[in-house]
Amino acid sequence: MTRIILHVDMDAFFAAVEQREHPELKGKPVIVGADPKGGRGRGVVSTCSYEARKFGVHSAMPISQAYRLCPRGIYVRPNGKLYQQVSGEIFEIFYEFTDLVEPVSIDEAFLDVTGSVRLFGDGVSIAKKIKKRILEKEQLTASIGVAPNKYLAKIASDLEKPDGLVVVEPDEIETFLWSLDISKLWGAGQKTQQILRKMGIQTIGDLARFPRDILKSKLGSAGEHFYNLAHGHDNRPVVVREEVKSVSNEHTFPEDTADIDVLRQKLIYLCEKVGYRLRKKQLKGRTIHLKLRYENFSTITRNLTIGKATDRTREIFDIVWDLFEKNYMSGRKVRLLGVGVSGFGEAEGKQLSLFDALDEKHRELDKVQDMLVDRFGKHIIQRAESLKKPGKKKEG
Amino acid sequence: MEFTIARSEFLKALQRVISVIPTKTTTEILYSVLLIAEENELRIIATDLDITQISWTNAKVEAEGAVAIPGKLLLDILREMPEIDLKFQVDPNLRVVIETNMGEYKLAGQSRTEFPSVPIVETEQKIILSNEKLKRMIEKTIFACSTETVRAALTGVLCQIFENEYRMVATDGHRLVRIINKKFTNPGFTRQFIVPTKALNFVARNLPEEGEHQVFLSKEHILFELPYTRIYSRLIQEPYPDYERVIPDYYQKEIIIKLEELIHSVKRVSLFANPMTYQIRMQVNPASLTIYAQDIDFGGEANETIPCRFDHEPLLIAYNANYLLDLLRHMDSEDIRFMVEDPDGPGLIFPMNQLEDEDLLMLIMPVRLSEAD
Numbered sequence: 114m115t116r117i118i119l120h121v122d123m124d125a126f127f128a129a130v131e132q133r134e135h136p137e138l139k140g141k142p143v144i145v146g147a148d149p150k151g152g153r154g155r156g157v158v159s160t161c162s163y164e165a166r167k168f169g170v171h172s173a174m175p176i177s178q179a180y181r182l183c184p185r186g187i188y189v190r191p192n193g194k195l196y197q198q199v200s201g202e203i204f205e206i207f208y209e210f211t212d213l214v215e216p217v218s219i220d221e222a223f224l225d226v227t228g229s230v231r232l233f234g235d236g237v238s239i240a241k242k243i244k245k246r247i248l249e250k251e252q253l254t255a256s257i258g259v260a261p262n263k264y265l266a267k268i269a270s271d272l273e274k275p276d277g278l279v280v281v282e283p284d285e286i287e288t289f290l291w292s293l294d295i296s297k298l299w300g301a302g303q304k305t306q307q308i309l310r311k312m313g314i315q316t317i318g319d320l321a322r323f324p325r326d327i328l329k330s331k332l333g334s335a336g337e338h339f340y341n342l343a344h345g346h347d348n349r350p351v352v353v354r355e356e357v358k359s360v361s362n363e364h365t366f367p368e369d370t371a372d373i374d375v376l377r378q379k380l381i382y383l384c385e386k387v388g389y390r391l392r393k394k395q396l397k398g399r400t401i402h403l404k405l406r407y408e409n410f411s412t413i414t415r416n417l418t419i420g421k422a423t424d425r426t427r428e429i430f431d432i433v434w435d436l437f438e439k440n441y442m443s444g445r446k447v448r449l450l451g452v453g454v455s456g457f458g459e460a461e462g463k464q465l466s467l468f469d470a471l472d473e474k475h476r477e478l479d480k481v482q483d484m485l486v487d488r489f490g491k492h493i494i495q496r497a498e499s500l501k502k503p504g505k506k507k508e509g
Numbered sequence: 510m511e512f513t514i515a516r517s518e519f520l521k522a523l524q525r526v527i528s529v530i531p532t533k534t535t536t537e538i539l540y541s542v543l544l545i546a547e548e549n550e551l552r553i554i555a556t557d558l559d560i561t562q563i564s565w566t567n568a569k570v571e572a573e574g575a576v577a578i579p580g581k582l583l584l585d586i587l588r589e590m591p592e593i594d595l596k597f598q599v600d601p602n603l604r605v606v607i608e609t610n611m612g613e614y615k616l617a618g619q620s621r622t623e624f625p626s627v628p629i630v631e632t633e634q635k636i637i638l639s640n641e642k643l644k645r646m647i648e649k650t651i652f653a654c655s656t657e658t659v660r661a662a663l664t665g666v667l668c669q670i671f672e673n674e675y676r677m678v679a680t681d682g683h684r685l686v687r688i689i690n691k692k693f694t695n696p697g698f699t700r701q702f703i704v705p706t707k708a709l710n711f712v713a714r715n716l717p718e719e720g721e722h723q724v725f726l727s728k729e730h731i732l733f734e735l736p737y738t739r740i741y742s743r744l745i746q747e748p749y750p751d752y753e754r755v756i757p758d759y760y761q762k763e764i765i766i767k768l769e770e771l772i773h774s775v776k777r778v779s780l781f782a783n784p785m786t787y788q789i790r791m792q793v794n795p796a797s798l799t800i801y802a803q804d805i806d807f808g809g810e811a812n813e814t815i816p817c818r819f820d821h822e823p824l825l826i827a828y829n830a831n832y833l834l835d836l837l838r839h840m841d842s843e844d845i846r847f848m849v850e851d852p853d854g855p856g857l858i859f860p861m862n863q864l865e866d867e868d869l870l871m872l873i874m875p876v877r878l879s880e881a882d
Contacts, residue, residue, distance in 0.1 A: 464786075464829055465853065465874040466682040467755045 291318025361453025388426035404451030510574025708742035779830030
């Protein structure tokens with residue numbers, strides 16, 4: 114069966130986030146990376162805005178070189194925490210469409226949406242929806258490639274950046290792929306490219322038409338792999354990271370609301386969704402999260418860790434509702450609600466206390482004493498200390 | 510009241526007691542120090558009602574008397590002065606004038622009757638301790654005390670005078686330190702009492718490197734007689750938990766490990782632990798110890814393996830890295846013996862080689878791992 118794979122790649126992610134956070138940077142060459150120190154800085158460019166790319170600046174370039182090319186650029190130190198947080202928000206959007214999400218990096222992922230078509234429409238529609246959601250929710254743009262496999266999706270997402278959407282239909286693979294330069298060959302570094310070019314191979318089409326045996330003898334098993342890629346064959350599945358950190362769902366209201374019934378209904382709905390996903394994944398979590406964003410975008414997140422892991426909708430809702438009631442500022446309009454469960458696997462263990470054990474023993478002792486007293490009367494057993502005669506008390 | 514004194518002498522004596530002044534109090538007078546000039550001696554007293562400290566120095570006393578003045582202001586003015594003599598006078602209206610050859614400073618004093626009185630400690634119960642030893646015992650214990658006032662007893666250090674040893678014990682319920690001074694001459698009585706950590710901090714600060722000092726005990730107070738200073742503290746009158754019962758004595762399994770290596774590994778790995786729990790796991794194998802940390806919420810994880818000696822079935826045990834580091838940092842032995850019996854029981858830490866006259870034991874409670882592990 115033909116799969117539908119999406120490769121979503123955020124456009125100049127770090128720089129775009131900086132521009133979003135600091136509107137005065139919009140339309141300006143923003144370079145996120147090391148401190149250029151007036152051209153003497155060490156370190157590299159981590160990401161730069163498209164405006165900076167016009168000056169020839171690109172990621173991984175030494176910051177000093179970037180500074181020579183674009184001395185008027187705005188140089189910003191990376192704010193990893195912020196990017197991580199925004200990335201989390203974006204991945205949440207992916208999970209709205211499929212659970213088969215393979216993160217490639219902080220701003221890039223493969224999505225297998227083959228099974229989501231009936232719910233959300235074909236690959237292109239899903240890609241459009243994802244782009245729209247990212248823009249609405251995070252005011253950022255992404256480029257998406259839609260193709261029957263990961264390799265083609267990855268190439269496609271890169272072709273019309275920024276804000277691109279490129280679709281490779283199963284029957285257009287050759288026309289799409291073969292005109293491309295071999296530098297677009299996934300996994301082929303400078304060295305491999307050199308070898309291929311010496312063999313007269315300039316485009317992926319050249320490679321596809323090249324005798325497979327010769328490729329194999331020149332490049333070993335990699336030769337076979339590249340040959341397959343050149344023909345657009347790539348069977349690698351979208352691998353969901355085994356360790357799920359949290360399961361959560363969010364809802365943005367079409368219109369901000371302060372209607373408590375509406376909010377409650379939506380929380381129930383979100384808990385049902387999260388509970389269902391937990392049960393589907395056979396996960397139970399101990400920390401329940403509530404996210405609440407007011408109309409002015411001020412956002413609060415609250416969580417509560419419970420003793421026993423759960424996947425039950427009712428339990429999750431009870432806690433979420435409790436968190437909501439304790440934290441919601443009554444009357445304020447809400448823009449977004451979110452519910453999440455985390456704390457799987459390595460549950461935060463319980464810190465044991467020395468005197469818990471002692472208390473435990475005391476409880477046991479009390480139990481035994483009570484039992485004996487019930488049966489034989491109150492003089493049958495007493496603590497030795499209570500036998501000490503008054504007046505002979507030891508000093509201190 | 511009138512006396513003349515060199516600025517540095519005055520400052521030195523004041524600095525000894527200044528930290529006893531509480532940072533926040535509703536009893537205004539406690540912000541003041543009481544100055545008493547008598548017989549060519551100046552005494553300075555500060556108190557927070559629980560702890561009272563007196564320090565003294567020589568001064569040329571022209572007229573005896575006493576006055577209470579704000580401690581912080583006095584400290585600040587003395588600090589800012591160059592090295593000169595100053596004349597300190599108080600008129601019958603408690604108007605204070607400090608005179609130097611640069612000028613004069615005036616402030617309002619308060620009567621000594623306003624100032625809380627110094628506790629009376631009978632000299633009957635007296636013990637003599639080595640300065641060096643007590644300093645060491647304080648340093649090894651106070652960090653392990655509890656800061657939660659719910660269990661008042663645990664906010665102090667338990668001191669025990671036995672027939673022929675002197676012990677100090679501190680615990681917050683999660684870790685415990687017991688240090689025994691075996692070279693101790695019994696003063697003719699046995700007793701146990703709890704000294705607040707704050708008082709021990711002041712004592713440690715004022716203890717010289719060498720020599721001995723005397724300690725006096727009354728029912729409710731302890732008094733440390735130190736060079737040029739005396740520290741009184743109220744004792745904590747709460748029952749101390751039966752700590753002996755929680756120290757297991759049947760342990761067989763022993764991990765021998767290089768202290769520095771363990772500290773550094775735990776430090777590095779714990780950077781990746783959940784910042785709320787600081788939980789780390791230790792997998793103990795016959796020749797190696799692997800330390801893991803994982804932060805599910807933020808996706809960080811780390812592990813390190815260091816050599817060790819362990820002759821038993823592999824064992825997995827989890828600790829709060831902060832508690833563990835606190836203990837390890839207060840060990841001063843090249844190798845340590847870490848004894849564990851099961852993942853839910855306390856871990857015992859000993860220096861590989863105890864000092865000749867000492868017995869040091871540290872105990873840490875583990876974190877119980879859930880079934881998922």
